[in-house]
Amino acid sequence: MSNHAQMWTGGRSALRPRTVAIAGSILGLLAFWCAIPPFTVRSPFVPIFIGVLAIAAGLWAVTRGTRRAGWGAIASGVIGIGLGLLATRSSSANLQVVFASDLIAQVFVFATPLTFGALGGMVSERSGVVNVGLEGMMLMGAFWGVFGADKGGNWTVGILAALLAGGFFALLHAVWSIHLRANQIVSGMAINFLALGVTGYAFEQVYGNENIPAGVSTVPNVAIPGIDHMKYLGPAIGDLNLLIWVGIAFVPLSYVILFKTPIGLRVRACGEHPRAADTVGINVYAVRYAAVITSGMLAALGGAFLSIGYGGGSFTENMTEGRGFIALAAMIFGNWRPFGAWGAALLFGFSTALAFRLPVYSGSAATLFQALPYVLTLIAVAGVIGRSTPPAADGQPYVKQ
């Protein structure tokens, strides 16, 4: 549903509809943000005023043809007003509990496995292989990560083991979907079941009786000098896990590789039109193998974060608990783009982090809140707010002529 009108209106003037719409979306966030700590505006008119501005900006953009971003701004304004009003009406003490500044740190904690998984899924699907096995690859990373860190004595060994394990299962998925041309969804689901069985069995076999010993080497936190003792920034980003920063760094990195380098062009060509890619001499099979294996390794890093990153050297059966599927949702919600996927991962991470604190208001509502990422994704794929469009050849096996 992209609209070509945006190319014609405004040109290079400062008031391009797209810019206004993005500003409107940010205003919508602000409408909510002003009502929570550290600002904690108590008057209901402030969020309403800012939210109305956001809606107006969105409407202006929509009338000038920028529908997708415009409706985004309108939605952001409406949600901002709603949440802002709720915040002004709730007690200040409760707000302090829910929106303490370590909420941001927690958002990153919840978003990081999703970021790795979503980026992994994106790499695979951009090359034309659907990967619903993310969950399983993540789970493999989680177990073999802690296994490697325990037996190897060092978290780097754990990361290496996680990469190997995730890569191995991804290779399996690649052979099945590229070489055997099996149904990629069947093969992906098989990976999920298999990973559940393999990690659970290995965990019972190795650690069944005495659990994982305490003091397993884990991925360290990065204390940023100067920031770690600051008032608001300190608890938020001053002392985050190394893997969180790696995940954040991978977002621009994958953007550059995928959209600004010949390698990325090749990957995308294989996902959009493999026949054309083959015609100009790209080895479609090799590109897809590489992309799927990279995908598995990225997902495994997300899993390793759960066990030896934030998890502090622990593992439980089915530890990922559907995070691979939320990562898949984040990738779709982000329209198969790195920054989009990251934004979705942060949004989903935020909703999970919030759900963990909402019980001060209502325990049952907090549970329901966990379903939000899935509802949003359902709305996104249904095309209510801008259609999500997968790569054209996503899921189609390629047959060389």
Add this chain to the structure above:
Amino acid sequence: MSAPELENAPADSDEEVPAGFAASIGVAQRAGGLVVPVLTAVLAFLAGGIVVAVTGHNPWTAYKGIFDGAGFNWLFHIPWDTNTIHLSAFNLSQTLLITTTLILTGLAVAFPFRCGLFNIGGQGQYLVGLVVANWVGVSLAGWPTLPHVLLGIVAAAFAGAAWAGIAGFLKATTGAHEVITTIMLNWIAIWGAQYLFGQGGPLQNTQNPAAPESGTITGSAHIPVFWGSSVLQGLDYGFFIALAALVVFHFVLNRTTLGYEVRAVGFNADAAAYSGINVRNKYIQAMAIAGAFAGLAGALDMLGYLFQFGVLDVQASQIGFLGIAVALLGRNTAPGVGIAAFLFAGLLYGTTRGLNPNVFDPGLAGNLTSMIQGLIVLFVGADIFILYLWNARRKLRVQKRAEAEAAA
């Protein structure tokens, strides 16, 4: 239930017999469609056995333990060994209880598959049926048994149909991929059920507000038991409803216009649309029927033997996902689904509650089930490759013929 029944299964395609390796396997498949699924299962169990052996356990005793745990030894019992009879009969009745569920969750995957749709949402549809059946079972106290049970079953089936219908509707109207939408609907159902049964939720147990679990359905909503004791979770009449569903599935798919159209869309949606079939409608109908099967599974479980469900049960439940393996192993036919459901039910019960912990560690055995399940799905995936190649050859030949005619 053996080869003759399977031979009646509809052949996947019909054309002259081509030569070659893939084709010869294909012929073997069509000769009852039995070779590949059996090979798949044997291979998966073999691989599982190797894992058991490599990790220092005896695969023979492990599989014997699972076999006995599933109650399959009842079929070969010695008449005067009353001790074994009691335990194995109980185990077998439990296996059949799970078979009931797996038949229906398997059909929920198989029916849309024949329409070219992959329904991963069996788990969510099952939970929706479970919740609705619980609601009906708890709230209408004082009704006579027959209408109460019937209402619970019908309401749950409709709820499951509506839930899956969302995915069908989105597929038909916006083209949203059903795999994505059903995965999302699964998780919405999982969290929704946890909300409903959880503390402060609308369907939470009113007797014990501290416990995060549903209310217990009244006695009038219980489906009567016909084998075993009703106190000890005997086998209820729901088993026959599942068997009837198999017959209905077979009949609808092979003997009705709807089934013909569904299969036509499954073979080639474009050709079906060209011949005047409303493809969008078929997508919605196929998903709704699938959801009805899964919702029915939830109702039979709730009214048959569960009677109540907790938040932890929601998190642990995997039975809907197992339906995928059942349908794929059963090659999406009624007899196949029936046999595969029985096999997986035995595996599931035999590796968990039925298993004697002194014979083989249930912690390991439960995961062995997941592993075998994964391997079976994986190998079935490779089997689809053979069919695919076969069809691709045919397409290629048709294409070449068309090109030759165009050139002439």
